[in-house]
Amino acid sequence: MTELEERNGELEQYSRRHRKGGRRRQQKTSSIQLNEEFRENLPSARILPAFLWSAILSLLSVANPFFGGLASNLQSQNFYAGFAMAAGQSPYGDFFGTNGVLFYLLTLVTGLLKTTIGLAVFQFIALFVAGIYFHKIMTYFSQSRQIADQLSVWFYLFILAAGFGGVYASIFVLPFLLTSIWFLVRYFENGVRDEMFIFYGIDAALVFMIYPKSVLLWIIATLVLLFFNARRKHCARGIYQSLATLFGFLMVIYSVGYYAFVEQILGTAIQQTFFYNIHLEFAHGTILWTVAIVVAALLASGFLKNFFMTLFSFKDGQHSYIKSTLILAFLAELVFIIGNPNFDASQLIILLPYGFIMAVLPWKSRSSKKVDETEMEEIDFEAETVRVEFNYLKSSFFLPLLICLYIPLHPVLTYVQEGRLNQERVEIANYIKGNSETDAKIYAWDNSAQIYLRSGRMSAASILTAQPYLDTEDNQSQITFDLNKNQAQFVVVNQKIALLDAIKNNLERNYTTLDLGNSDFTVYQKK
Structure with a gap:
């Protein structure tokens, strides 16, 4: 191979490398331009x-106190x-x-x-x-x-x-x-x-x-x-x-x-x-x-x-x-x-x-x-x-109109269905608040935690209400264990929610029933 042929080969390799590098630079430049074009077209906030x-x-x-109920x-x-x-x-x-x-x-x-x-x-x-x-x-x-x-x-x-x-x-x-x-x-x-x-x-x-x-x-x-x-x-x-x-x-x-x-x-x-x-x-x-x-x-x-x-x-x-x-x-x-x-x-x-x-x-x-x-x-x-x-x-x-109709109907239905229950919860909570110390513990076998909130008393069990978390045996065992320790001074039972047998037996042995004139709840006080 002559010196001239060797020189031409080097130039050809350099030219190929230069073209590849140029394509890479061009691709990189295109990527940057695409990036900037996308950013320029971003919608503004309303x-x-x-x-x-x-x-x-x-x-x-x-959370608005007027609708807390x-x-x-x-x-x-x-x-x-x-x-x-x-x-x-x-x-x-x-x-x-x-x-x-x-x-x-x-x-x-x-x-x-x-x-x-x-x-x-x-x-x-x-x-x-x-x-x-x-x-x-x-x-x-x-x-x-x-x-x-x-x-x-x-x-x-x-x-x-x-x-x-x-x-x-x-x-x-x-x-x-x-x-x-x-x-x-x-x-x-x-x-x-x-x-x-x-x-x-x-x-x-x-x-x-x-x-x-x-x-x-x-x-x-x-x-x-x-x-x-x-x-x-x-x-x-x-x-x-x-x-x-x-x-x-x-x-x-x-x-x-x-x-x-x-x-x-x-x-x-x-x-x-x-x-x-x-x-x-x-x-x-x-x-x-x-x-x-x-x-x-x-x-x-x-x-x-x-x-x-x-x-x-x-x-x-x-x-x-x-x-x-x-x-x-x-x-x-x-x-x-x-x-x-x-x-x-x-x-x-x-x-x-x-x-x-x-x-x-x-x-x-x-x-x-x-x-x-x-x-x-x-x-x-x-x-x-x-x-x-x-x-x-x-x-x-x-069809979304059905969802819109549900919005005003929901509070009305809730008031109709839960109105008497909520009223009894308020009455029971006021009784507990007036007949117990501030550090007393209670339990509400209910589908709401309102009795705790209105009475200002803590729950005697880690699972606050009987619904919705009693679907597993572990949770049933946990709530039974907590209530059988008899730390609750009052136990309020919603009659529409079935009691676990172990808890029912414990209430009959260690608690007395109070007559507060309620039709939906039974209130137990520790002996």
Whole structure:
């Protein structure tokens, strides 16, 4: 080989390397441009509607003293948690709880302030932040602020219907759920840096510490992210993201978990918040009733239709990864709702982000197709929102009206059904308060914790009420053990709820019956 040929070979190799490097630089530049283009087109936040609706829902909360009498069993137990913790008791140890420790720390603030209004304030903040991010997501996928405004109204109405009275843990996780969904949307569009996964992990930890069941989104998203990065041969990037997520998660877990460690309730906290929540029982006696309610809710809300529309929209090739994440998370949440023997309508709140996003995920492709068919070449944002109409009520066959009718009917039905019971609870609570010391313990074999709250007396058992947690033999044994210690000065028994035989025998031996003129309750006093 001559010197000239050798020189030409070197030049040819350099040229190939230069072309490859140029292509890599061009790809990198294109990626940066796509990133910037996505950020420039991000929807702006709408603050006023979220503020007004959050204020309305918080004013209608049972945390408002004017509506405290309408509190359900779970709501009254949440109030009791704050009252008990302010008196020095600990969740999971002194009283049974399936929500996260951070939720009970929020109730502690209410207990320290000696008013339930504190939970209404926290609920307002949670709903306000959730509403802002919900609107952003709706605007991004629908490309219409009018559609986002319309769906925001239904979002808050559905929260009011499913979680009437508020102060449920499932409401307090909504802002973190929606911010994480918005994060995933931006990530799949190459709109966020990998370092932001730290905040994604913080969201996961906060959700786990408030309402553990809702962490299913992060479990599903982890699998989708692994597939997303593997397909793009970004394995190193995936590892870096996982470490960032884990760092953010542990940062919160260690901070909040320190309380559980100091109070020596770590073991019982894991058992009651994790193992109890992942327990599935598809053979429980009320499963047919639960399935009927869930299916009716999915039909009335339009979520069932939205689910199938999103499934059929995969063929358009748009937003495939976020669609997969939301559909799988939606199905996983449904499984855990149906498999829970202690179903409550408030559990459906966690489905709202998924159901509404699935309503607009296919909308962009359908609206674009409509524009193409009319041969509109140049169309601006406002023109599209006017040309392409969207009516969620009409598209859901007007079934959401049933949900709206439920909102005013719920308090009326509650007052009619529980009016006499609540009146007797008040009378019994006043009698106990006037005939016992402040440190006396009582027990209410009831489906409400109102007697504890109104009498200002602590429960003699860790399981506060006979419903809904006596579905397992362990819980039945626990409450029998606690009551057979005879620490309760008074035991109030709701005659509509069957007593366990061991507890009934103990009451007959060690307690006397009081005649307070009640027809729905039997009051026992320790001999």
